[in-house]
Amino acid sequence: MSALAAVAAWLQPALVVALAFRITAGAPDAPWLALGALIAPLVAVLADGGPAARNVVTAAASAVSVTLLLAANLLVAADGALLLGMPRWLGAALGAALALAAGAWPSARRVAVPALVVAVTALLLGPFAVAPAGGGAPWNAWHRSGARPALTFPERSPWVQSGKWFARATTLRFTEGQRVVTVAAGIYRVVEHDAAPPTVREWRLAAGDTLTLRPGDELSVEAGARLRFEAGRRVPGAPASGAEWADAPTRGPHLLPMAVGALLTVLGGALALVPAARRGPTAVFGPLVLLAATLAAIGWGVYAASAPDVVLGGALPAPLLLTPTAMLGASGVPLALLTAATLLLLLAVTAVALRERLGASASMAPQLWLAAVVVAAAVALWPLDAWRVLTLALGVAAAVWAPARLATGSSGALAGPIVGGMVFLAVAALPTLAPAAPAWLEALARYPALVAAPLGWAAARALPPDGDREAPTR
Amino acid sequence: MSGPRGRRIGIAALLVLLAVAPVLALAPAAPGAVRIAGVSVLWWYAALLAPVVATTVAVLLLVRETE
Numbered sequence: 201m202s203a204l205a206a207v208a209a210w211l212q213p214a215l216v217v218a219l220a221f222r223i224t225a226g227a228p229d230a231p232w233l234a235l236g237a238l239i240a241p242l243v244a245v246l247a248d249g250g251p252a253a254r255n256v257v258t259a260a261a262s263a264v265s266v267t268l269l270l271a272a273n274l275l276v277a278a279d280g281a282l283l284l285g286m287p288r289w290l291g292a293a294l295g296a297a298l299a300l301a302a303g304a305w306p307s308a309r310r311v312a313v314p315a316l317v318v319a320v321t322a323l324l325l326g327p328f329a330v331a332p333a334g335g336g337a338p339w340n341a342w343h344r345s346g347a348r349p350a351l352t353f354p355e356r357s358p359w360v361q362s363g364k365w366f367a368r369a370t371t372l373r374f375t376e377g378q379r380v381v382t383v384a385a386g387i388y389r390v391v392e393h394d395a396a397p398p399t400v401r402e403w404r405l406a407a408g409d410t411l412t413l414r415p416g417d418e419l420s421v422e423a424g425a426r427l428r429f430e431a432g433r434r435v436p437g438a439p440a441s442g443a444e445w446a447d448a449p450t451r452g453p454h455l456l457p458m459a460v461g462a463l464l465t466v467l468g469g470a471l472a473l474v475p476a477a478r479r480g481p482t483a484v485f486g487p488l489v490l491l492a493a494t495l496a497a498i499g500w501g502v503y504a505a506s507a508p509d510v511v512l513g514g515a516l517p518a519p520l521l522l523t524p525t526a527m528l529g530a531s532g533v534p535l536a537l538l539t540a541a542t543l544l545l546l547l548a549v550t551a552v553a554l555r556e557r558l559g560a561s562a563s564m565a566p567q568l569w570l571a572a573v574v575v576a577a578a579v580a581l582w583p584l585d586a587w588r589v590l591t592l593a594l595g596v597a598a599a600v601w602a603p604a605r606l607a608t609g610s611s612g613a614l615a616g617p618i619v620g621g622m623v624f625l626a627v628a629a630l631p632t633l634a635p636a637a638p639a640w641l642e643a644l645a646r647y648p649a650l651v652a653a654p655l656g657w658a659a660a661r662a663l664p665p666d667g668d669r670e671a672p673t674r
Numbered sequence: 675m676s677g678p679r680g681r682r683i684g685i686a687a688l689l690v691l692l693a694v695a696p697v698l699a700l701a702p703a704a705p706g707a708v709r710i711a712g713v714s715v716l717w718w719y720a721a722l723l724a725p726v727v728a729t730t731v732a733v734l735l736l737v738r739e740t741e
Contacts, residue, residue: 203736231706231720232695238725239692242732246681246688338721343712446714447707451699459696467692483736491729498721 203245203477203486204313209553210241210474211316211490213517213543214272216323216497218587220519223501225438225511226445228455229462230501236463238494240470245477245486247605254561255610257617261600262561263572265472266554268593270299270576273547275586279367279515280540283522288367288424289581295547296577302548303555303569312552315545317485320493322542326520327499329535333527334503342502346446351438351508355431357526359509363428367515368583372419372436380411380419384426391418423583429509438508445505461647465591468598468653471605473557503527516586517543561601591647592628599624599652603660612663620656624648684735691724691731 219237222230274295281291302308327338335341353360363383382388382405392399393416405411413419419436421427429435439445477483504510504519507526511518520539524532555569562568579589603616627648630641644650698706698716706716 228699231699231716232692235692235695235720235724235728239688239728242728243685243688246685246732246735248678339711339713342717346712346714447704451704453700453702456696456700459700463692463696477736479736481737484733487729487732487736491725494725495721 201475201477203483204489206245206475206477207241207486207490208312208316208549209557210470211493212273212550213546214276214586214590217276217516217520218590219497220501221511221516224504224519226448228448228451232459233462234498236466238490240466241474241490242487244470244474247476255614258601258604259562261596261617262558265593265597265601266558267572267575268589269554270572271579272586272590272593274576274580275584275589276516278580280517280521282365282367283515283518292577292580296573298548299551300573302551304566308552312549316549319542319545320489323496324492326535326539327503330503330523330527334506338499338502345505346442348442350441351435353429353431353433353435353509357509359429360431363426364513366421366425366513368423368585370421370514374413374417374436375415376434377414378430378433380413381428382409383407383428386422386425389420435508435512457643461643461650464653465594465598465647465649468602468649469594472597472601595649598649599656603656606657607660609663609666612660615663616656616660619659620652623655624652627651681735684731687731688728691728695720
């Protein structure tokens with residue numbers, strides 16, 4: 201397989217938009233996730249192919265992982281539809297239809313590689329187009345965003361003028377007083393922390409009602425809620441200042457388990473999804489397209505940070521779909537539409553590549569592909585966090601699917617996935633089984649592959665190659 | 675250097691490049707927060723230096739093994 205075709209399953213819309221979102225939001229893990237998203241598939245392309253291990257455990261793991269990956273991408277399609285003013289279900293349904301058709305089209309494999317190059321090139325256009333309005337080169341934009349004294353709602357923000365939707369239920373923490381107007385009727389809960397114990401108030405508000413919030417208040421909103429905020433006030437939930445966005449003061453040695461968990465998840469996920477590539481002069485295009493896609497995601501994330509309210513609603517594609525109009529006004533609409541079309545093209549390429557990976561580990565049966573897309577579409581109807589679904593999918597791939605690639609024989613290819621899968625299930629169930637688990641276990645609960653993947657890989661490598669086993673004695 | 679050995683060294687180099695990012699970010703005294711030309715060392719490393727070096731290493735290994 202060519203290096204370009206090998207990386208196609210990796211460069212998913214969910215991964216690209218999640219990286220941009222986390223950079224825009226100033227998430228502490230954004231730098232190493234961005235680097236991991238590039239280096240993990242490079243390691244997988246260079247690693248040995250391993251034995252052609254097909255067994256019932258890897259087949260099940262690949263089916264679960266591919267279904268969750270599709271769900272993460274359909275959740276992004278649903279969030280994208282919401283951002284463009286359409287119902288969420290329509291985005292999920294259109295995305296599912298596209299994934300189903302692309303995966304089932306016999307000639308899709310031939311056009312998938314050129315389509316990937318076109319999509320990544322189009323993704324790179326966005327940062328170049330918004331650069332003049334965003335402070336010039338990305339490093340200048342980063343410096344400008346990092347020097348802001350406070351992250352406030354601009355006058356022209358759609359959150360101020362007409363109100364925007366929240367893609368999922370969230371809790372907003374206010375650090376200064378603000379009057380919030382409800383644009384859509386719904387249930388709103390405010391927790392006031394000015395007295396002990398905190399006072400909880402819950403209202404069913406109609407469109408046009410106003411909530412007055414004081415510093416320290418928390419406002420919980422349902423998925424689909426639509427609110428209007430005051431211009432010039434701090435964006436709730438955003439970093440307090442540019443310096444906080446740039447340097448994330450929550451970073452410290454205590455985050456090390458979380459960082460290792462995230463990187464093991466990404467590395468293991470890539471080992472499962474990205475097969476070894478054919479060597480040769482044309483292989484240079486695989487790493488170059490990975491580099492271009494990563495730099496595009498970083499560029500989008502950095503330029504979108506100049507509009508701190510872009511990520512308020514929690515929709516992952518917001519930095520890519522809202523930044524053009526936030527920075528260029530009405531003239532940014534064509535760029536926003538081009539970016540939406542690019543993400544759809546990337547979804548189609550992803551579907552083709554995932555179907556191929558599923559076929560290599562489980563079956564090419566059209567019924568299996570249909571079932572994966574239907575289940576993924578059903579999952580995407582709920583307003584779940586696409587990033588959590590993506591990390592869960594990569595975690596399953598890292599702990600249960602990847603050990604088969606690292607095994608030296610068929611017994612290791614069976615034992616590794618069994619060990620990885622059992623540990624993954626046990627660790628993933630920790631928050632349910634022990635809700636009062638200490639805080640240091642949070643990294644395990646968030647990234648079960650932190651423990652499950654190394655154990656699965658060790659079990660896969662511990663068993664001898666097929667040729668080394670003693671012949672059975674009669 | 676043989677193909678498999680070169681590939682193993684290349685993969686180790688890539689993993690070291692990856693491991694440096696959380697070390698820069700999480701080490702006490704936050705060395706990654708030092709600014710060079712207005713941008714933190716962490717972001718120069720994670721968004722420019724390491725990606726370019728990693729891509730170069732991968733390209734060289736993928737092309738070299740056919741020679």
